[in-house]
Amino acid sequence: MTDQTPAPFAGPKRVLSGVQPTGDLHLGNYLGALVKFARLQHEIPTFIFVADQHAITEWQDPAKLKGQVREITAAYLATGLDPKVATIFAQSAVPEHTELAWVFDCVARIGWLDRMTQFKDKAGKHKERASVGLYAYPVLQAADILLYKATHVPVGEDQRQHLELTRDIAQKFNHDFGAPGFFPLPDALTQGPGARIMSLRDGRAKMSKSDPSDYSRINLTDDAETISQKIRKARTDPDPLPASLDALEGRPEAQNLVGVYAALAGKAPQAVLDEFAGQGFGVFKPRLADLAVEVLGPIGAEMRRLLADPAEIDRILADGAARARALAQPTMAEVRKIVGFWNS
Numbered sequence: 001m002t003d004q005t006p007a008p009f010a011g012p013k014r015v016l017s018g019v020q021p022t023g024d025l026h027l028g029n030y031l032g033a034l035v036k037f038a039r040l041q042h043e044i045p046t047f048i049f050v051a052d053q054h055a056i057t058e059w060q061d062p063a064k065l066k067g068q069v070r071e072i073t074a075a076y077l078a079t080g081l082d083p084k085v086a087t088i089f090a091q092s093a094v095p096e097h098t099e100l101a102w103v104f105d106c107v108a109r110i111g112w113l114d115r116m117t118q119f120k121d122k123a124g125k126h127k128e129r130a131s132v133g134l135y136a137y138p139v140l141q142a143a144d145i146l147l148y149k150a151t152h153v154p155v156g157e158d159q160r161q162h163l164e165l166t167r168d169i170a171q172k173f174n175h176d177f178g179a180p181g182f183f184p185l186p187d188a189l190t191q192g193p194g195a196r197i198m199s200l201r202d203g204r205a206k207m208s209k210s211d212p213s214d215y216s217r218i219n220l221t222d223d224a225e226t227i228s229q230k231i232r233k234a235r236t237d238p239d240p241l242p243a244s245l246d247a248l249e250g251r252p253e254a255q256n257l258v259g260v261y262a263a264l265a266g267k268a269p270q271a272v273l274d275e276f277a278g279q280g281f282g283v284f285k286p287r288l289a290d291l292a293v294e295v296l297g298p299i300g301a302e303m304r305r306l307l308a309d310p311a312e313i314d315r316i317l318a319d320g321a322a323r324a325r326a327l328a329q330p331t332m333a334e335v336r337k338i339v340g341f342w343n344s
């Protein structure tokens with residue numbers, strides 16, 4: 001190793017991810033993120049939180065916010081996160097997130113944030129009316145991740161740019177403060193056919209909580225009839241399914257539904273085409289609907305069961321917050337020393 005090569009991070013592997021409590025969770029959230037949380041918890045120590053501080057970058061009704069946090073927690077549990085294995089908590093229960101975010105606000109450059117496409121999408125034409133928090137959103141996200149020195153971050157494709165920014169912040173912090181290897185440069189885990197699930201109404205738009213049409217998405221709480229109906233009505237084209245993935249190019253709706261089937265079945269998209277090549281959507285859609293109901297039906301039912309006992313959810317969140325703080329506090333104490341703060 002030469003003098004110029006920064007020391008690599010030598011700490012243990014750790015998984016961290018989160019979801020904003022800003023509306024019903026949908027199939028994209030499930031296949032892009034939640035399904036991976038449950039899998040990873042058995043391989044690497046896993047920290048999964050509810051991003052209630054990120055949520056208020058756009059107006060949230062204070063009377064509803066705690067309920068929204070419980071709903072996301074119920075979704076985590078219903079999709080297989082085990083609170084005895086993974087650490088599950090609310091972001092606002094660990095004040096070190098925002099403390100570290102301030103330090104990172106002073107590390108990140110305005111030019112870096114100006115490039116963030118999610119801010120541009122969310123702020124729309126009236127950027128000057130967006131909150132400062134919405135602009136600084138990815139910096140808080142970097143703090144969420146690096147506070148736990150997380151090395152792996154399971155997210156959908158849309159978060160890739162935020163993860164690149166997180167790496168840039170980690171690298172600049174380590175360099176500017178002469179703390180080589182202090183923060184890891186975390187990897188985004190975006191592999192698999194579920195990383196970018198598209199709207200059921202438009203195969204070129206992402207499935208999203210904020211799409212005004214409920215028919216654009218399947219919510220985790222939809223009942224079997226609603227799921228089937230949304231799949232029946234999903235936009236498609238008149239051609240049968242082809243034998244090869246290349247032939248799906250230029251057919252975004254068909255490509256999306258094949259991807260959804262693959263992700264729900266835990267198969268490769270090519271294996272789905274091997275099964276359905278030559279068949280039209282009249283055959284494919286009912287099979288997809290059956291599969292979606294089989295996978296999502298029990299999740300919705302389990303969420304409803306868990307939400308009937310909010311005290312138990314709160315107990316799980318309190319326990320998770322204590323475990324998260326036990327890791328966050330020493331990291332933040334080190335950061336205060338590294339920065340040279342009075343309170344270190």
Ligand code: TYM
Pocket residue numbers: 016017018019020021028029030031032033051054140141144145153154155156157158159194195196197198206207208
């Ligand atoms: P959020 O709440 O928008 O979405 C939660 C997760 O769902 C993924 N996702 C999708 N995946 C596939 N197809 C889609 N159509 C789709 N829509 C959403 C997202 O990529 C995400 O993984 N900024 C994050 C929350 C966050 C966070 C963090 C994540 C805050 N701090 C630290 C990881 C680490 C967000 O808004 O996710």
